[in-house]
Amino acid sequence: AAGVIQSPRHLIKEKRETATLKCYPIPRHDTVYWYQQGPGQDPQFLISFYEKMQSDKGSIPDRFSAQQFSDYHSELNMSSLELGDSALYFCASSLRAGRLGRVTQYFGPGTRLLVL
Amino acid sequence: GQQLNQSPQSMFIQEGEDVSMNCTSSSIFNTWLWYKQDPGEGPVLLIALYKAGELTSNGRLTAQFGITRKDSFLNISASIPSDVGIYFCAGQSAGAQKLVFGQGTRLTINP
Secondary structure (H helix, E strand, O other): OOOOEEEOOEEEEOOOOOEEEEEEOOOOOOEEEEEEEOOOOOOEEEEEEEOOEEEEEOOOOOOEEEEEOOOOOEEEEEOOOOHHHOEEEEEEEEOOOOHHHOOOOEEOOOEEEEEO | OOOEEEEOOEEEEEOOOOEEEEEEEOOOOOEEEEEEEOOOOOOEEEEEEOOOOOEEEEOOEEEEEOOOOOEEEEEEOOOOHHHOEEEEEEEEOOOOOOOEEOOOEEEEEEO
């Protein structure tokens, strides 16, 4: 079965540079979520989108922005990168309201960002 | 904010042993999910629970949604080497999009 696709899988940037992470959800999924996972930490929710509209917001820095496009793929834009932004970034997707109203998030393989 | 307390943080067991881990919260959740994560990879969904008291199995894995909606446990029976990894519980509250994760349980198996 098709899974969530993320690109790139690995990214190395310098401080103060910008980065764009891409996420392609499972076919027919209409909601995407972004999470950040630091070394040895659990994933922390950043932001989510449904039908191109922001649906929930977590601890996303002001330097980061994201959007969802008409084909449901999403991009996370990160500017003025800091050393502390080095982490794994996961995208997850789901149907907004699955069968019986149940929502299940499926995660992609992640993008490992290293800021030097 | 919401927090999930997952225990134990790590487990060292012999192959063939059974494993049990749990998560507790001070908040009520409408959905409990259990994921397994291998190093450098994304969390893979193991079991999803949607109703208080629900008990669900997936092969050698069994998970339950606590009746108070504030806890869940995951059991793994007859562990095998490929069970090694980090197991996360995650909860989702009503009306929220985000998942709140536990701190994870690192499972190590001695052959």
